[in-house]
Amino acid sequence: MEGIILFLSTLIVSVIQVSIPFLVKRTVVFGVTVPMDHTNHAVIKQSKKRYSLITGVLSLGVLTTFLVWSMSTTPTDVQMALMGTILPMIVIVTSLVLYFYFHVKISKLKKEQSWFEGKKQVKISDLNIRAKDEMLPWYVVSLPILLTIGLMAFTAANYNQFPDQIPVHWGADGQPDAYTDKSVLSVFSLPIILLVLQGMFLGIIELTKRSGIKIRPTNNQASKKRQINLRKYTSWLLLLVSLLLTMLFSFLQAMTLYGNMFGDMMIMLVPLIFMFLTLAGAVVFAIKVGKVDSDLDEVVVTGQDDKVEEYDEDRYWIGGMIYFNKQDPSVLVEKRFGIGMTVNFARPMAYMVLVVPILLILLLSFL
Amino acid sequence: MYIQIEPESDIPIYSQVSTQVMEGIIRGELAAGEVLPSVRGLASDLGVNMHTINKSYHDLEAKGVITIVPKSGAVISVAPLKGASKEQTDLLSEKLRPTVVEAMVSGMNDDEIHALVDSIMRNVREMK
Numbered sequence: 001m002e003g004i005i006l007f008l009s010t011l012i013v014s015v016i017q018v019s020i021p022f023l024v025k026r027t028v029v030f031g032v033t034v035p036m037d038h039t040n041h042a043v044i045k046q047s048k049k050r051y052s053l054i055t056g057v058l059s060l061g062v063l064t065t066f067l068v069w070s071m072s073t074t075p076t077d078v079q080m081a082l083m084g085t086i087l088p089m090i091v092i093v094t095s096l097v098l099y100f101y102f103h104v105k106i107s108k109l110k111k112e113q114s115w116f117e118g119k120k121q122v123k124i125s126d127l128n129i130r131a132k133d134e135m136l137p138w139y140v141v142s143l144p145i146l147l148t149i150g151l152m153a154f155t156a157a158n159y160n161q162f163p164d165q166i167p168v169h170w171g172a173d174g175q176p177d178a179y180t181d182k183s184v185l186s187v188f189s190l191p192i193i194l195l196v197l198q199g200m201f202l203g204i205i206e207l208t209k210r211s212g213i214k215i216r217p218t219n220n221q222a223s224k225k226r227q228i229n230l231r232k233y234t235s236w237l238l239l240l241v242s243l244l245l246t247m248l249f250s251f252l253q254a255m256t257l258y259g260n261m262f263g264d265m266m267i268m269l270v271p272l273i274f275m276f277l278t279l280a281g282a283v284v285f286a287i288k289v290g291k292v293d294s295d296l297d298e299v300v301v302t303g304q305d306d307k308v309e310e311y312d313e314d315r316y317w318i319g320g321m322i323y324f325n326k327q328d329p330s331v332l333v334e335k336r337f338g339i340g341m342t343v344n345f346a347r348p349m350a351y352m353v354l355v356v357p358i359l360l361i362l363l364l365s366f367l
Numbered sequence: 368m369y370i371q372i373e374p375e376s377d378i379p380i381y382s383q384v385s386t387q388v389m390e391g392i393i394r395g396e397l398a399a400g401e402v403l404p405s406v407r408g409l410a411s412d413l414g415v416n417m418h419t420i421n422k423s424y425h426d427l428e429a430k431g432v433i434t435i436v437p438k439s440g441a442v443i444s445v446a447p448l449k450g451a452s453k454e455q456t457d458l459l460s461e462k463l464r465p466t467v468v469e470a471m472v473s474g475m476n477d478d479e480i481h482a483l484v485d486s487i488m489r490n491v492r493e494m495k
Contacts, residue, residue: 124371125412127397127404212411217371311374313414328414329407 002077002172003070005275006084007063012279013088014059016286016339017095021048023290023339025226026297027216030102031320031336033312035115036218043109047102048295055095062087077172099337103320119309124217126224133213134232136239141205144242145198151250152191158257162187167256174267176256193364194249200357201238204332207353208234208341211330216310222293230289230334234341237285241278248274286339368396372413380415381423388427390491392443403433403441 027034029044030051038044066087069075075083110116155162166186167176180186208231216223251262251270260267291297316325323333324345331349332341343350368391372383391397403409406424410417424441427433433441451459470480 120373121375122371122373123413123415124369125409127368127370127391127409129412130404130408210407210411212408212414214412214414220369325414327416328411329417330411330414 002080002084003066003075005172005272006080006087007066007070008276009279010059010063010066010084010087010091012283014055014063014091016283017091018052018056018059019286019290020095020338021051022295023286024294024337025223025334026294027218027310028336030099030106031314031317032103032106032110033310033314034106034110035119035309038110038115041109044106047105051095051098051102054098055091058094059091062090100319107314107320116309116312118307120307121309121311122217123311124215124220126213126215126220129213129215129224129228132224132228133209134228135205135209136232136235138202138206141202141235141239141242144239144246145195145202147246147250148191148194148198151194151246151253152188155188155191155253159184159187162257163259167252170252170271173264174269174271175264189364190249190253193361194245196357196360196364197245198242201242204341204353205235205238207331207349211332211341212328214334217308218310219293222297226289226293227334229292230341233285233288237281240281244274244277289339370409370413372415374415381419381426384409384420384423385426385430385432388423389430389432390494392432393491394494397443399443401443402439403443405440 021030026039027036029039030047034041034044066083069083070080162182164182165179166182166189167178168180168186168189169176169178171177213224213227213231215227248271255262255267262270313325314320316328317323317336320336321342322345323336323342326346328344328346331344331347331353333344334340335342343353345351370384370387372380372387374380376383388397388403403424404412406417406420410420413420424433424435427441428435432444434444436442467480470483475483
């Protein structure tokens with residue numbers, strides 16, 4: 001069963017890695033801003049294909065090796081966990097190396113052929129765009145928090161019925177395999193962790209809402225649609241994950257209280273379904289966001305004004321991946337290579353987003 | 368309506384933003400009572416410093432084009448276009464002078480300078 005989870009997650013990581021060059025914004029190729037009329041340049045097309053081909057073949061190799069290995073031997077849990085970390089890492093590290101190779105290559109080409117010469121670089125903004133923002137409002141996103149408060153009340157009401165040993169870890173079969181002594185903290189640890197995660201999601205959604213809606217002069221309709229979709233589906237995905245986590249944690253809490261009342265099958269299936277739905281949500285998110293204003297978008301609006309180009313923001317992107325712009329008040333911006341958001345490292349708030357949740361979770365696990 | 372700025376231009380960004388808002392009013396794309404985005408919102412959308420947009424809004428307020436209402440934000444003034452006052456005319460004349468002088472010294476004649484101003488006005492009204 002663990003094998004299936006590992007195989008599926010490695011497969012999804014691979015599929016996303018392979019398709020990234022075709023899902024990102026059309027005018028940013030391997031983290032390099034490219035003028036609209038050069039996006040079909042032979043070298044660019046060839047680089048994207050090569051990247052996908054190499055990562056694709058490698059992923060197939062890795063997945064086949066895994067299948068053969070797990071079927072011909074009977075791996076232990078430790079071996080399985082090790083493989084599960086190494087396999088996706090091989091795919092991710094290789095695609096990162098390839099990314100940098102093509103990033104340098106396209107940067108050089110752009111410099112040599114001075115693609116931006118004679119172009120007026122402008123930034124645009126739609127004054128009415130915030131009225132068209134479709135992000136879920138904060139009170140909808142906060143709904144799962146109400147459920148968590150309910151779970152806390154339920155836990156408090158039944159505190160005496162909780163067993164003396166509280167599970168703190170669950171195996172692949174869904175059965176608890178590590179315990180700690182009963183205390184107020186250990187009984188409430190699941191709801192508290194849940195609350196921290198939900199607070200974090202709420203914070204990310206609020207920061208996304210306050211971040212800039214960045215559109216391009218060379219294709220303002222498509223880029224607007226992409227930004228609106230990115231924001232909308234980020235809030236939906238986070239709400240989905242928040243709800244799923246609430247259900248999973250409530251399920252585990254009920255199991256601790258009432259013992260194995262659901263049967264072994266159910267206990268094994270519930271975490272699996274949770275995982276499957278999360279992965280499915282991530283894939284749908286990537287497709288919904290990635291199909292607009294990318295290579296998958298069939299509609300190409302050109303000739304708006306061929307003297308005008310989008311502002312070349314490469315100077316703010318270290319390695320084409322890390323955003324550092326002191327001027328921009330946005331904490332979260334769209335990723336350049338990948339689907340989703342990344343932080344603006346010039347904003348102190350960005351470090352809060354990265355560090356605080358990790359600290360909180362660590363603190364809880366050491367208390 | 369769209370705001371378009373050119374970060375590398377000699378004209379400061381705050382002034383580009385102010386000019387674009389005023390052009391929007393001339394074309395009727397921005398009506399009296401309409402609210403401009405918050406300073407933070409517009410600055411993040413354009414990826415520019417908040418001080419830049421703040422300066423632009425205060426500049427527009429000083430010109431009587433917008434009113435900054437606490438809690439509501441920057442509102443396009445209800446009746447800004449009732450003709451320039453004596454002081455305003457003097458100020459405009461002072462600002463226009465260097466440009467006109469430059470045009471004159473380059474050898475443009477009166478008709479050419481008038482035609483240039485006309486073409487700018489046409490451009491402002493018609494641009495979409």
